[in-house]
Amino acid sequence: MLRGRTMNNRVTPAIQSPCIKLCVLEPDSGYCMGCGRTGNEIASWISLSPQEREAVTLQLDHRLANLTRNKRRKGGRRNRLASAG
Numbered sequence: 001m002l003r004g005r006t007m008n009n010r011v012t013p014a015i016q017s018p019c020i021k022l023c024v025l026e027p028d029s030g031y032c033m034g035c036g037r038t039g040n041e042i043a044s045w046i047s048l049s050p051q052e053r054e055a056v057t058l059q060l061d062h063r064l065a066n067l068t069r070n071k072r073r074k075g076g077r078r079n080r081l082a083s084a085g
Helices: 039-046 048-065 076-084
Strands: 003-004 012-013
Touching: none
Parallel strands: none
Antiparallel strands: 003 012
């Protein structure tokens, strides 16, 4: 089990997090592009029960697979630039 330390130097269990330090919320879905959590889930992660964290964690792969950034745009950037000019 991972362990953390509090300010008074007591050893406490560390809470596992899916965070990969790529914290950008996708505007279309509201999900973090790094871990797949919502802003509210990220902010309240430490206060969620282990069961609530597990329920969120089970959804993350599906959320990440369906982010807008993972869907190909027709024509790509080069095509959009060519049609704009």
